[in-house]
Amino acid sequence: MPKNAGKAAKARKSSHKKSRVAKAVREAVIESKESSKKTKKLPRRVSSANDEDKENDEVFERAPADFNEEIEWDIEGFGGIYLVWGKRRQRDPDGSIKTKFYLKHDEEHRIWVKWTVAFDDGIRWSAEKQSFLVGVSQDTIKDIIRKKQVWPLPVRGEQGWKERKEICQKLKITEWKPTAKEEKGNWQLLNPELPVTQSEIEETDDETDEDDST
Numbered sequence: 001m002p003k004n005a006g007k008a009a010k011a012r013k014s015s016h017k018k019s020r021v022a023k024a025v026r027e028a029v030i031e032s033k034e035s036s037k038k039t040k041k042l043p044r045r046v047s048s049a050n051d052e053d054k055e056n057d058e059v060f061e062r063a064p065a066d067f068n069e070e071i072e073w074d075i076e077g078f079g080g081i082y083l084v085w086g087k088r089r090q091r092d093p094d095g096s097i098k099t100k101f102y103l104k105h106d107e108e109h110r111i112w113v114k115w116t117v118a119f120d121d122g123i124r125w126s127a128e129k130q131s132f133l134v135g136v137s138q139d140t141i142k143d144i145i146r147k148k149q150v151w152p153l154p155v156r157g158e159q160g161w162k163e164r165k166e167i168c169q170k171l172k173i174t175e176w177k178p179t180a181k182e183e184k185g186n187w188q189l190l191n192p193e194l195p196v197t198q199s200e201i202e203e204t205d206d207e208t209d210e211d212d213s214t
Contacts, residue, residue, distance in 0.1 A: 010112060010135030011128060012070040022082055022110065022127040023119070023190045024151070035197040067121040072135060079156075080149040080176025082127030083163065099197060101160045103167060106124030107144050110193075112176070123190075149176035152189055 065071070084104040089098050102110075110127035118124045130141055153175045154164040178184055 009075040011075055012069055012072055012132040014106040021191060022193055023077075023123045024112070024127075026162045041061060060124075061117045062122060063117050063122050072114075074116040075113055075136070076116045076124075077114045078144060079114065079125065079178070080138075080147070080151050081144060082110040082112055082126050082193075083150050083168075083173075084108050084110060084193060086150075087195045087197040089158075089198060101164050101167065101195065103171070109145070111141065111144055112151065150174070151176040151187070 067147055084100050086104055087099050088102060089097055089099050097115055110129055111133060113128050113133075115124050115126070119126070150168075150169065150173055153168060153173070154161040160162075168196060
């Protein structure tokens with residue numbers, strides 16, 4: 001369940017055109033009817049699994065597709081952390097070079113935000129850089145980071161999922177799960193941020209060398 005952000009909490013949010021933004025959608029859950037009264041309202045069919053659900057179609061506000069990223073938007077709530085991964089090339093003691101995953105520092109991870117005003121495609125959740133959370137207290141951000149609840153966790157089939165899963169387990173990172181009825185359902189991640197491999201090769205005598213993170 002997203003943590004109540006309070007009426008005064010605001011933040012900037014990433015636009016489609018200026019940068020790729022990780023977003024989450026649900027296919028079988030009806031959105032909350034709570035929204036503010038600022039921008040135009042458009043019908044949004046959240047649940048597309050059954051035509052009998054037409055009476056449940058929601059109407060809520062959407063931002064224009066080309067909105068200014070300097071604008072601050074009202075926050076309805078927070079989810080967990082969206083982990084930002086990196087890859088580094090390391091030379092093992094036997095001379096072999098391997099690419100290993102590591103977690104970026106805490107301040108580089110993104111925070112899942114639920115907006116009162118949706119994106120132009122109707123999606124209301126996005127993973128935002130902490131620097132964009134200009135109207136959110138540092139205590140709130142630190143509390144989210146401290147809980148070590150993330151979405152999504154590495155899953156089978158993803159690049160380096162076993163190695164990344166082991167890192168999460170070692171750091172006692174758990175999966176963020178909503179508890180409110182209206183937030184439960186099947187989630188889908190759009191536009192995931194992919195880790196970039198460092199060009200330089202690090203010399204190491206250790207098995208792993210993860211940054212202190214999350």
